[in-house]
Amino acid sequence: MDKELLLGAEAVGLAAIDAGISGVYAYPGTPSTEITEYIQHSPIAREKNIRSNWTANEKTAYEAALGMSYAGKRALVCMKHVGLNVAADAFMNSAITGCNGGMVILVADDPSMHSSQNEQDTRMYGKFAYLPVLEPSNQQEIYNLVRFGFNMSEQTELPVLVRITTRLSHSRAIVVRNNEKTQNILNPAQKKSDWILLPANARKNYAQLLSKQDILLELSESSSVNSIVDTSGDIGVIACGIAYNYAMEIKQMKSKEFGVLKISQYPLPLKKIKSFIDSYSTILVAEEGYPIYEELLPAYFPGTTFKGRLTGDLPRMGELNPQIIAHALAVDLGEKNTASEIVIPRPPSLCKGCGHRDLFTELNSILKDYTQQHVFSDIGCYTLGALPPFDTISTCVDMGASVTMAKGAADAGLHPAIAVIGDSTFTHSGMTGLLDAVNDKNHITIIISDNSTTAMTGGQDSAGTGKIAEICKGIGVDENHIKTLIPHKKHFEHNCAIIKEEIEYKGVSVIISQRECVQTAVRKKKQQKK
Template sequence: MNKLLLLGAEAIALGALDAGISGVYAYPGTPSTEITEFIQRDPTAREKGVRSSWSANEKTAYEAALGMSYTGKRALVCMKHVGLNVAADAFINSAITGVNGGLVLAVADDPSMHSSQNEQDSRVYGKFAMVPVLEPASQQELYDAMSFSFDLSESLGLPVMIRLTTRLSHSRAGVERQEPREQNPVGSLPSSDRYVLMPHNARKQYDLLLDMQPVLEERSEQSWLNRLIPGSGKTGVLAFGIAWNYVMEVRQTYGLKWPVLKISQYPPPRKQIKALFDSCDTILVAEEGYPVYEELLRGYFDNSAVRGRLDGTLPRAGELSADNIRSALGITEKKGLPIPSIMVNRPPELCKGCGHRDMFDALNAVMKTFAHCQVFSDIGCYTLGALPPFNAIHTCVDMGASITMAKGAADAGLHPAVAVIGDSTFAHSGMTGLLDAINDRASLTVIIADNDTTAMTGGQQSSATGSRIVSLCMGLGVDEAHIRTIIPLKTHLEKNIAVLNEELNYAGVSVVIAQRECIEAAAKKKRQQAAKP
């Protein structure tokens, strides 16, 4: 089949496979998860031995992909936008070492925060690292850009970032498939002067990276991803990435003729942009996310000529839309009758029968006996414990923050200091916080909600569950007598309350593992078993 109906995330996955990758490295995070899942399901990927297991976190994923690249093989690494915060150290430094085999970082941003803590723009990281960034505008462009980006990575010796957003990642379109290429052979590492970032090497490599910037800009000037749609009039539009779709929808709907410069490869093509500014009095800058290039262009050109997010012409936060673009261009449209409210929006909630419900019932019962009822939580399904009827948790900042924030509160004298974290998040970035607590002999109770999966992103394999969590906690130095396991069921409520009460009153580090399989994962497993012949 040469033409397939694919999600944007799946187009990246198939494009990477056809570009000859030898491995994909990722930690699940919406809206990037489907990239790795597609590769895990693909029979050809299994036949060719493409490595596709989940990594413990985004930093380990990026570093492993970098190691594969150093051997000459092609590697894909995937994450959501906030995951790049975790991988930033390796990503920024890999731009200085450079790469050997092609290394492509696919980052899925989440404007409007559909399932995220913020809507940060990964293009800022790409600009910071001074590497090429591609922002395709369609599923076909995503697919085609994968082969292009791996070739670009190898020709420049640099990692390449591909940025997509939720709307593109999770929408479908037809994709024309090209002939796949074979994987690269394993080769020896190039000179250690390049890859050992001691200061005298790093300075030389950094100078080389700076010297390459004009080359990157010239590549962008020539890129098939950047092109002008000619037109007439004194208003022009700079459309970045997915915003190009909204701009062209308005242009076609209203029969407009103004010129549009589509930009999907960075650093931006300065000559093409200057030509547009020279031919127009006003430029609307349409970019999904932060006003990254609008701000830059205001410094280059007459500030009064630039319109966009910074001056309120387009909304400062959230996703763009065709309506935003239409309004920004001064096109008024008669509004119809308002749509009546049929039903009140229903907030998200924990699944019926979820073990987290029984865990929070027990925790709430114990916390009521203390003067301070503050619980530090983390990112996962259990974060919904902040909502009624539980109202059981009071913070959620970033992956792994529950334990370290609870430790800080314990250092300040709060008692009890309680952290709630999931099994996958504990493996991702909770263990180091627990080690800090042990080293400082903090008075802290960590509740690990172990549902045997990474449930929030669809039930991917967790890096640590069950007895492995016990072993990890013991290895870090938690007293075995204060590593307790409870089964969060209504029939165990009184027993669970007793265990939690004992550990919350203990003047030291204790861990309570609330262990019960996710009901959705269990049901899925049962369906799969029933489907077997």
């Protein structure tokens, strides 16, 4: 079959198309965005009529995927690691309902926090929900395991979690395709008790989920992606996911003898682990993420010494790499050049001509006149308002938190209580918080910095484009206090006057600071030229 050079993320998309999905559901989030984009741009997916528009957030994505599975068809839902927090309610309970058509949840973690607020490890969620987790080590394995995940999901009637990380998602390698599967026919679930989680049903279903754990364990034990690759040397490495690549890299480069047990499927295959570790007194547990299994293994195998992130043999945080693994195995990679002292960091910054810039300039000018200068902000390009030359924002916690934190601070008596949120983040998670503020008649100013796109992740469609003012009105904001401004130097005085007026208004006001993202605008122009 065809060979293609694909990003890990693209390999997920291709595998899902070939696995016969009828829909993909997702909200953009680095490093998962390219999965859905691949499907959106795929001529095959279009031909097959695979549903692929962006959703409002990860929870709506998750539930829609579950609905498609209920109807008997295969569905992919994908998100970045923190997106699963948003979808966690649906996720946890979908383990109790189980699924009908195959359902794969693809979560892309971001160890080292290249583009994220934390480095939570999604494998923990898999354990939490008692669902199987697949953790591919390379792009071909991503393709294979996503395909396998759909089959396994239908076989076990459970959603299957596939975990990748930034390094895998954003790295290209050659992927070979397999035969395509046709889409499932409409075949809705019939057994209502599976899907109505009244306590009486939920208890039965939960017992059933627990009884499936033995089956999941058996599948892990016999899985070809959990394999003892090497039994040489006097130290063994349990290499999870991408850590396998780093261990093998060191082995190949330095012809060093050490054992390797490759793990790409959970729950952990304890029998296989036992047969591997029996040959060693010391085991290095290399996990790309939290030391989840390093913490658990000593209880199963008290006679073995386990080393890893908890013992300091590997760093406690951040992503792994070949030199970290080499160091833990006492392999010398030789001398390297020392870093230059004149090299300075070059952090990202807002684009030239970006409307967020003008908004922050306006806010800085206004806030000079106030004793309290706090701006609650959110997740998006405008988070860069935290950096010089602006230093405007005071918080960035999670999607939508700007609105609700400003509300809480206003409840505490803070004035001005200003929130700055993007249009896409507002429709993702800001709207419900705004309703709370309206109901409490809070004295707050919500600024929606509307560039009509999801800019930080590369300019995906934003769910609220053209509807933001109407949404705010519908939520109950007084329409005299919904103001639309164009953030531009030439409107500076006018904009400052309006924002100041609204800060002083003793109620909820919404300012829509509206100018198209420069990146999106340039792209549109290019497309028009074609």
